Amino acid sequence: MKKNSPADEEQLLHYIDGTLSAPERQALEILLTHDAALKARLEELQAADAWLHNIPLENPSRNFTQQVLSKLDQYPASRQTSFTSWKGIFLLAGMLVAIGITSVLVSAGVFDGVHTSINLNQELPEKFVQRSLPTVDFSGKTMINVIIALNLVLAWLVLDKAVLKPLFQRRMANLH
Amino acid sequence: MASSNPEHLIIDRILAGEAGAYAELVNKHKSYAFTLAMKILQNRGEAEEAAQDAFIKAYHHLNTFNRDAKFSTWLYRIVFNTAISYKRKHRQTFQSIEHTVLEYSPDAEGSLERMDKRKYLALAMAKLNEADRTALTLFYLNEFSLEEIADITGLEANTAKVRIHRARLRLADELKLILNQEALTL
Structure with a gap:
C-alpha cells in the first residue's frame, strides 16, 4: 500500500475538523473513493x-482545595526566582565595577609598559621545525582590552538573563 | 463598569480580602489544572504539587490578571509553566508506562469497552513527548482554540497548529501499533 504524503495527511485532519472549503472537501472526497491508502488513513485518524x-x-486528591487554601499565606514559590534575579543583578554590578576600574587603569597607562614576547624557535624543539618561526609579541594593554570586551559581552548576557528577560516576562504576564 | 463575568466577581471578592472565595475558583479549575500537570509530569504526586503551586502563584498574581483575557487561559499558562519547571527539576524521576495507565480517576469506571479505550489511549499518549501530550490535552480536553493553546504554551499559533497536527498523526500511529500488537496476542 502506498504511503500518504504529509500534505495528504494535513488535508485529512482539516477534513475531520471541518475546516476545508467546499471545493477542497469535494476534491478530497473524490480522491478518497479512488485511494484505498488515503481512505484507510482517514479511518485511523477519525x-x-x-x-x-x-x-x-484526572481528579486530584480530595483535600486539594483545602491544601491550596492552607498554603496561600506561605512564601510563594514565584518569589524564589527573584532571589536568582537579585544574584544576577549583584553579579552584573560587580562585573561593571570591575570593568570600570580596569578601564580607568588602562586609560591611566598602567598597562602600557607591560609587554611580553614568545620566541617560537625557542619553545618548539628543532626536530619539529624546519624553518625559522616568528616571535609573537603580546601587549599588556591589548590583552586587558580584550578581557574588558569579553566582560562586556558577559555583562550583556547577565543583564539579559537577570534583568531584561524577567522584566519582559512580567510585562507579558501583566498584558494578559 | 462592573463585570458580569462570574469569575471576575469572585476575583473582585478575593482582591477585596475574601481569600476563602478562592476555593470556588480552585474547585472549578482543579481537575483541568491537575490533568494538564499530569500530562506533563506523568506522576500524580508531582502533578498535585505542581497544580497546587500554580494555584498559589495565580492567587498571588490575581491583581495582574487582565480581564480581557479568559481566566482559564491565564491560569493554565501558569499551570503549564509550573509543571514544566517541575519537569526540569525532577528530570531524573522515572515512571513506567504501566504505572501511568493503571491510574484511573474514580469516575472513570464504566463499561469494559470504555475502560479499554482509556487504557489504550493512555498507552498511546505515554508514547508521545510531553509537548505533544500537552498540546493534545489542551486541544481535546478543554477545546481551547489554537490561539489560546499558543498563549498557554508560549508558542506561535502556527507552531501550535503544526504541533497539534503532528501529535494527532503520531497518536493515530501509536494507537494503530498498540491495537495491532493487542490483536496479535489474542
Missing part, C-alpha cells in the same frame, strides 16, 4: 480523533 474526544479528566 478513530483516534473520536478517542481523543474522551480524554479522561
Whole structure:
C-alpha cells in the first residue's frame, strides 16, 4: 500500500475538523473513493480523533482545595526566582565595577609598559621545525582590552538573563 | 463598569480580602489544572504539587490578571509553566508506562469497552513527548482554540497548529501499533 504524503495527511485532519472549503472537501472526497491508502488513513485518524474526544479528566486528591487554601499565606514559590534575579543583578554590578576600574587603569597607562614576547624557535624543539618561526609579541594593554570586551559581552548576557528577560516576562504576564 | 463575568466577581471578592472565595475558583479549575500537570509530569504526586503551586502563584498574581483575557487561559499558562519547571527539576524521576495507565480517576469506571479505550489511549499518549501530550490535552480536553493553546504554551499559533497536527498523526500511529500488537496476542 502506498504511503500518504504529509500534505495528504494535513488535508485529512482539516477534513475531520471541518475546516476545508467546499471545493477542497469535494476534491478530497473524490480522491478518497479512488485511494484505498488515503481512505484507510482517514479511518485511523477519525478513530483516534473520536478517542481523543474522551480524554479522561484526572481528579486530584480530595483535600486539594483545602491544601491550596492552607498554603496561600506561605512564601510563594514565584518569589524564589527573584532571589536568582537579585544574584544576577549583584553579579552584573560587580562585573561593571570591575570593568570600570580596569578601564580607568588602562586609560591611566598602567598597562602600557607591560609587554611580553614568545620566541617560537625557542619553545618548539628543532626536530619539529624546519624553518625559522616568528616571535609573537603580546601587549599588556591589548590583552586587558580584550578581557574588558569579553566582560562586556558577559555583562550583556547577565543583564539579559537577570534583568531584561524577567522584566519582559512580567510585562507579558501583566498584558494578559 | 462592573463585570458580569462570574469569575471576575469572585476575583473582585478575593482582591477585596475574601481569600476563602478562592476555593470556588480552585474547585472549578482543579481537575483541568491537575490533568494538564499530569500530562506533563506523568506522576500524580508531582502533578498535585505542581497544580497546587500554580494555584498559589495565580492567587498571588490575581491583581495582574487582565480581564480581557479568559481566566482559564491565564491560569493554565501558569499551570503549564509550573509543571514544566517541575519537569526540569525532577528530570531524573522515572515512571513506567504501566504505572501511568493503571491510574484511573474514580469516575472513570464504566463499561469494559470504555475502560479499554482509556487504557489504550493512555498507552498511546505515554508514547508521545510531553509537548505533544500537552498540546493534545489542551486541544481535546478543554477545546481551547489554537490561539489560546499558543498563549498557554508560549508558542506561535502556527507552531501550535503544526504541533497539534503532528501529535494527532503520531497518536493515530501509536494507537494503530498498540491495537495491532493487542490483536496479535489474542
